[in-house]
Amino acid sequence: MTQQLWTAVDDYIADALVAPDAALEDALAASAAAGLPDIAVAPNQGKLLMILAKLAGARRILEIGTLGGYSTIWLARALPADGRLVTLEVVPAHAAVARANIEAAGLGERVEVRLGPALESLRALEREGEAPFDLVFIDADKPNNVHYLDWALRFARIGTLIVADNVVREGKVLDAGHDDPRVKGVRATYDWFARQPRVCATAVQTVGAKGHDGFAVGLVTD
Template structure:
């Protein structure tokens, strides 16, 4: 079944996305620099691009840069006067991302901040609200990151959280996998917080069986 999922993703990309030298070069450079191949798929990147444009986003926050593949998709969704802040724990990943972003022609609108995301978020005070937030970092901290996204957003801010199904692992209440525990805590937080209107969608494809949360700040 996994081969079929990949084949369908390839079909979608071939029909609707086409070739993209900047994105292909980004993935190749990430691999050459030893980054893990855990970027969003091309089809998922286009979803982020479209969601950010549908939200009319002029300021975007990304938690988890890796090599900047998803960052490029999001930065392309911004208007000419837009800006994106992306948070990355690893200095090496951030250096690779900056090179990729410059090569893709979007480096001028992206601010890559290095360090633990919780610390970077806590230091963000007095900034203009973000219109769109994409969270794809350490899963145990997802609930905290969403809470910070609300603080740094506004009514109407869109929040997307990746990897929330974990091939069905989210159902395991007895799991000792900290990623599953963190994901379940995220769902509990979403269910209880009156400031959010949220759902989650399962996905299959090049990234196997997973899913994402889509939430709107009230």
């Protein structure tokens, strides 16, 4: 009953506040048709990402973990016409679906989907002088979160927003002895934020269509 209720409330929120949107709905349908897992952010979460990017005045966005480009489309819509978003994806089939979805959403000019292990792509982005980024959204393999956070800070300026998804994991985050490397990665995410004097951070747990989870947000202040 609980999950049913959370999903029903998410549907209510989306019906009320997230206008029907062919590009986003087509992106989800194409992702499902291609067999991608159903692990994109929910519509109300995607819209929150767009609002955060607008609040940050983002002109340059980095996303780690593309899947079919659903969150990418939301984030890219916050950009001005000359803005740029780079999104990193390791699975070729995911990157191919994402590219098609982003193109169909009319955002191909603003978005680069970079294929390869994110840690390699991040090194390449540094060599190419792509930083700074105004918002970094971390939503890939959780065991590498701390490395992604290090890169996010390296690529930051004062005012950069760092957002990390899935930081509650149905409450498993409470278990210091949990043997799931994703849970360990998420606990390390909190430790990382807690020891950064340059980052003002918090996390919010959420329930909804995607279950009981949450996201962490850090503002680079120094």
